[in-house]
Amino acid sequence: MKEKYIKNIDFEKVLDFKNLIGYVDGGVESRTLVQREDFSMTLFAFEQGEGVSAYSMPGDTMIYVYEGKAEVVMDEDKKFILKEGKTIVVPPDVLHSIDVVEKSKIMIIIVKAQK
Template sequence: MATFDKKTAFSLEDAIDYAGGGVVSKQVTKNKGGNITLFSFDKGQGLSEHTTPFDAFAQILDGETEINIGGEIFHLTRGQSIIMPANIPHSLKATERFKMLLTMIKGE
């Protein structure tokens, strides 16, 4: 897993590559308040339904995805974002290959 140096500028989209037929993740930073992770998904790849105990903010950096939050489907493309609320089941599928920045914020 690559690490990111503090006080060093970088391009989010260029900081992670696609893997044919796979999913790639790179943790940008993590502390007791939450974490920030980059993901790339090849077309057809995804994450199965799960819940987390804190809100998750997904920012689409490239491509297209379908995100299911509590049974409601959202189609997102480059430049769009969505908040997946804590304790609500969610999943995602790459309708085209895509990259996202995921920010997880722990609740009080």
């Protein structure tokens, strides 16, 4: 059997993307679909008022809001509102945070150089 790179999801089955992860009262839920040294893809479900504290990555970070509304802040002064269906890419080594304006589901993809 060949190695599967995508995990925590059914194969050969049509799935409703929005239902791959559910909300948790007063918290954050996550589901990692791919975790490699050079690439990761994680789904998050955030309750309103939750978020991700400022961090930076040594690669490109794509933030895609597929339900709800969130604010992405880069370098503490650049603010972007992402509504459902919107995405933004954060360049390597740029400090950024995510603040959830309303209950949201977000996919974060990180791509780094292969070692």
